[in-house]
Amino acid sequence: SQTIHQWPATLVQPVGSPLSLECTVEGTSNPNLYWYRQAAGRGLQLLFYSVGIGQISSEVPQNLSASRPQDRQFILSSKKLLLSDSGFYLCAWSVRQNQPQHFGDGTRLSIL
């Protein structure tokens, strides 16, 4: 069966520091991968998605970037974190467009 892993579970970072969050999927090939952010405990917003290695689409302009160096690996990065980057970040996968998306357990990011 397919599983999705995200780490770390929680992270506290100072303003201006870099960020790297990692997500990996097991048990499937060439999945669609997604990064979402949830602020203030309600509603998720899509940040990035990828339909293949090296293919990244950005949904909203922001201080973050994403990369997909391997088929089942998706990385969320920032060179310099802002206070507004605080939130709950979730990675998700699906077999293809318009099929169910399955979410990881998330990373709770606090910026001080």
Next chain:
Amino acid sequence: GIQVEQSPPDLILQEGANSTLRCNFSDSVNNLQWFHQNPWGQLINLFYIPSGTKQNGRLSATTVATERYSLLYISSSQTTDSGVYFCAVEQGGSEKLVFGKGTKLTVNP
């Protein structure tokens, strides 16, 4: 873009009660999912239901695509049902799940 509205925003029940959560969406969709977010933040898939009716134990869901709404039924609620329930939709040709603001359910013993 497509709009997703969930109601009610908050719901408080006594254990054993039944409830109905509603999701309205403003355009046709190819994907509709219901999720339960537990107090630890985990987002649990409940149903993938772009149309029709499905049941899983005490939970069932119905989507009437032509009228652009979906309903989630919870019967004989338990305290472990507490959390936030999200409806999310995806339109044809889009990779984006658009989420509603959720219904926060509290089930008291």
